[in-house]
Amino acid sequence: MSILVYIEQSEGKVKKTSLEAVSFAEALTSKTNEGEVIALALGSVEDSELALIGIAGASKVLHATDSRLNAGVIQAHASAIAQAFSKIGAKTLVLAKSSLADAVAARLAIKINAGLVSNVIELPNTTSGYKVKRSIFTGKAFAETDLTTDNKILAIKKNSITLKTDGSNAPVEQFEVTLSDDDFASKITATERATGEVLLPEADIVVSGGRGMKGPENWGMLEDLAKTLGAATGCSKPVSDIGWRPHHEHVGQTGVKVAPSLYIAIGISGAIQHLAGVNSSKCIVVINKDPEAPFFKAADYGIVGDAFEVVPKLTEALKAEL
Amino acid sequence: MKILVCITHVPDTTSKIQFTADNTKFDTTGVQFIIGPYDDYALARAVELRDQTGGKLTVLNVGGTETEPTLRKALAIGADEAIRVNSFPKDSFFVANQIAHYAKEGSYDLILMGRESIDFNGGMVHGMVGELLGIPSFSPVMKLDVDGNSVTMAREIEGGKETLEASLPLIAGCQEPIAEWKIPNMRGIMSARTKPLNVVEPISEETQAEVTSYELPPAKGAVKLIDKDNVSELVKLLKNEAKVL
Ligand SMILES: Cc1cc2nc3c(=O)[nH]c(=O)nc-3n(C[C@H](O)[C@H](O)[C@H](O)COP(=O)(O)OP(=O)(O)OC[C@H]3O[C@@H](n4cnc5c(N)ncnc54)[C@H](O)[C@@H]3O)c2cc1C
Ligand SMILES: Nc1ncnc2c1ncn2[C@@H]1O[C@H](COP(=O)(O)O)[C@@H](O)[C@H]1O
Numbered sequence: 001m002s003i004l005v006y007i008e009q010s011e012g013k014v015k016k017t018s019l020e021a022v023s024f025a026e027a028l029t030s031k032t033n034e035g036e037v038i039a040l041a042l043g044s045v046e047d048s049e050l051a052l053i054g055i056a057g058a059s060k061v062l063h064a065t066d067s068r069l070n071a072g073v074i075q076a077h078a079s080a081i082a083q084a085f086s087k088i089g090a091k092t093l094v095l096a097k098s099s100l101a102d103a104v105a106a107r108l109a110i111k112i113n114a115g116l117v118s119n120v121i122e123l124p125n126t127t128s129g130y131k132v133k134r135s136i137f138t139g140k141a142f143a144e145t146d147l148t149t150d151n152k153i154l155a156i157k158k159n160s161i162t163l164k165t166d167g168s169n170a171p172v173e174q175f176e177v178t179l180s181d182d183d184f185a186s187k188i189t190a191t192e193r194a195t196g197e198v199l200l201p202e203a204d205i206v207v208s209g210g211r212g213m214k215g216p217e218n219w220g221m222l223e224d225l226a227k228t229l230g231a232a233t234g235c236s237k238p239v240s241d242i243g244w245r246p247h248h249e250h251v252g253q254t255g256v257k258v259a260p261s262l263y264i265a266i267g268i269s270g271a272i273q274h275l276a277g278v279n280s281s282k283c284i285v286v287i288n289k290d291p292e293a294p295f296f297k298a299a300d301y302g303i304v305g306d307a308f309e310v311v312p313k314l315t316e317a318l319k320a321e322l
Numbered sequence: 323m324k325i326l327v328c329i330t331h332v333p334d335t336t337s338k339i340q341f342t343a344d345n346t347k348f349d350t351t352g353v354q355f356i357i358g359p360y361d362d363y364a365l366a367r368a369v370e371l372r373d374q375t376g377g378k379l380t381v382l383n384v385g386g387t388e389t390e391p392t393l394r395k396a397l398a399i400g401a402d403e404a405i406r407v408n409s410f411p412k413d414s415f416f417v418a419n420q421i422a423h424y425a426k427e428g429s430y431d432l433i434l435m436g437r438e439s440i441d442f443n444g445g446m447v448h449g450m451v452g453e454l455l456g457i458p459s460f461s462p463v464m465k466l467d468v469d470g471n472s473v474t475m476a477r478e479i480e481g482g483k484e485t486l487e488a489s490l491p492l493i494a495g496c497q498e499p500i501a502e503w504k505i506p507n508m509r510g511i512m513s514a515r516t517k518p519l520n521v522v523e524p525i526s527e528e529t530q531a532e533v534t535s536y537e538l539p540p541a542k543g544a545v546k547l548i549d550k551d552n553v554s555e556l557v558k559l560l561k562n563e564a565k566v567l
Binding site: 010071072074075078098099100102103104105106107108109110111114115116117118119131133135136137138139140141142143144145146147148149185186187188189190191192193194197199200201202205229241247248253254261262272273276279282283285286296297298299300301302303304305306309310313314317318320321322 | 333335336339341359360414415418438440441442443444445446447448449450452453454458459460461462464477478479480481482483484485486487488489492495497498499529530531532533534535536537538539542543545546547548549550553554556557558559560561564566567
C-alpha cells in the first residue's frame with residue numbers, strides 16, 4: 001500500500017517541511033513494509049524543485065499542473081488530494097503542518113473518511129494498534145493517540161525527522177484532476193508576501209525581538225544579526241500589537257509556533273505565552289538586561305546585558321567566525 | 323444574520339500542565355478555565371457583526387456541565403443564547419459531528435470558530451464542519467467583513483496574507499487582529515444570568531482517535547551564562563557544543 005504525501009509549494013518552490021513529510025513517509029514505509037511513497041505536487045512547480053522530492057525519499061511524483069492550483073485554495077486542494085488518494089489506493093496521507101495544510105487536511109479527513117492526527121512528532125508505533133505521538137498544549141506536553149480508522153492522515157510537526165538527502169531520482173507523472181466551480185467558490189483577490197526573506201515558520205534560525213528593543217527604528221540591529229546568520233526575524237506579541245513589526249512575525253501561544261535549531265530572544269521577558277511558541281526549538285539563546293527575566297529559565301545560553309551593546313558585538317563575532 | 327460561535331473551555335494560558343498519576347487524565351487541580359483565546363477573538367468579532375447587522379448570536383460548546391460558567395461568560399460578553407452539547411469532547415471528529423448537526427438545525431449564515439484550540443491545537447474542527455455541511459471553510463482568518471451576502475476576509479499565509487472574497491454561508495477559524503478581546507461589563511454579567519442556555523444531547527458517539535497516555539517533556543537543564551564582554555565565547559559554544567551554526 002502506497003503512502004501519499006501532499007507537497008506544499010510557494011511560487012514554484014517546494015517547502016522544506018513538505019520534503020520532511022516525504023522523508024517521514026519513507027521512514028514509515030520502511031518500518032511497516034507499506035509499499036512506496038508517492039508525492040502529489042499541485043500547480044506550477046519548477047522541475048529542479050520536483051527533483052528534490054525524490055532525493056527526500058519519494059519513488060514517484062504526481063504533478064497536477066492546473067495553474068488554478070498555484071494559490072492555496074483550500075477546497076480545490078482538498079479535492080485534488082482526495083482524487084490522488086483514491087487513484088493510487090493509498091490508506092495513509094502524510095503532510096507537513098502549516099496554516100494551509102491544516103485547513104486542507106481537516107476537509108480531507110471527512111472526504112476520505114480518515115482519522116486525522118496533527119502535530120505528529122515521531123513515527124507511529126504499530127506493534128499494537130496505531131499509536132501516534134503528538135505535541136499538545138502548545139508544546140507543553142505530548143499525547144499518545146490510538147488511531148482506529150482504516151484511512152489515516154498524519155500532519156507532521158516541523159523538525160520531527162531528519163531530512164533524507166540520499167534518495168534517488170523519482171519519475172514525474174502528469175496527474176489530471178477534475179475540479180468543479182464549487183472548488184473555486186472563494187476568490188483570492190490579493191496576496192501580500194514578504195519576498196526574498198527567510199520565512200519564519202520554515203526558518204532554521206530565528207532572531208526575535210521584544211519590547212526591550214524600545215522601538216521599530218532599532219530593528220536594523222536585529223536584521224543585521226539575522227542576515228549574518230541567514231535567519232528569519234520574529235517578535236513578541238506586544239511588538240506586533242503596537243505595530244513595530246508585522247503581525248505574521250509574532251511568535252507564541254497566539255502567534256506563529258516555531259521549531260528552529262536556534263532561537264535567539266532579545267529584549268523579550270519570556271512570558272509563558274511567548275515560550276509556548278518557541279519551546280520546540282533545539283537551542284535557545286537569551287539576551288536580556290534583567291538577570292531575573294523568566295526567559296533565562298527556558299534558555300540554553302544566556303547573556304545578561306544591554307541589547308544595544310551586546311547585539312552588534314555578537315554580529316561582529318559571528319562575521320569573524322562564519 | 324444568524325451567527326454561531328463555537329467555543330472551547332480550556333486551561334488558562336499560564337496553567338501548569340500536569341497529568342494524574344497513571345498519565346491518562348489531565349489534572350485539573352488548581353487550573354483556571356477560560357474561553358480559548360482564539361475563540362475569544364471569534365466571539366468578539368461576532369458581537370461586532372451582530373451589533374452591526376442585527377440578528378442573533380448563538381454560542382456552542384461540546385462539553386460537560388463544568389463548561390457552563392465559560393458559556394455564561396460568552397453570554398456576558400454579548401452572545402444572545404448558548405447551547406451545550408452534553409458530552410465530553412472525545413475527539414475532533416466527534417466534536418465536528420455535533421457542531422455540524424446543531425449548526426444545520428439552526429441554519430446559521432456565519433459560523434465563527436477559533437483558529438485552533440489551545441489544548442489539543444488541532445486546527446481541524448472548522449474544516450471538518452465545513453466539509454460535513456458542504457460549505458467553504460477558511461483559517462486562519464485575521465479580518466472578516468460582511469456586506470449583504472458577500473464576505474471579504476484576510477487569511478494569514480506564511481510570511482504575509484491574502485485577501486479573499488466569498489459568500490455566506492461559510493465558516494472561519496479566527497485569530498487576531500480580527501477584533502479586540504471584549505471584557506464583560508456589569509450589565510452583561512447581569513443579563514447573562516437570564517439568557518437561555520440550552521442543554522442538548524450528542525447525536526452520534528462515533529470517534530476516530532483515542533488518547534492512550536500523556537507525557538511531559540524532559541526538564542530543561544540550567545542556562546549557561548556567558549559574560550557580555552566575551553560574546554565570541556557564545557559563538558564558539560553554538561558552533562562546537564550546541565552544533566547549531
Ligand atoms: C491569552 C494570552 C495570549 C498571549 N499570547 C502571546 C504570544 O503569542 N506571544 C507573546 O509574545 N506574548 C503573548 N502574550 C503576552 C505575554 O503575556 C507578554 O505580555 C509578552 O510576551 C511580553 O512581551 P515582551 O517580552 O516583548 O515585553 P516585556 O514583558 O515588556 O519585556 C521586555 C523585556 O526586555 C528587557 N529589556 C528592556 N530593555 C532592554 C535592553 N536594553 N536590553 C536587553 N533587554 C532589555 C526587559 O528586561 C524585559 O525582560 C499573551 C498574553 C495572553 C494573556
Ligand atoms: N468541544 C468544543 N466545543 C465547541 N467548539 C469547539 C470544541 N472543540 C473545538 N471547537 C472549535 O473548533 C476550533 C478549532 O479546534 P481544534 O480543531 O481542536 O484546534 C476551536 O477554536 C473552537 O472554535
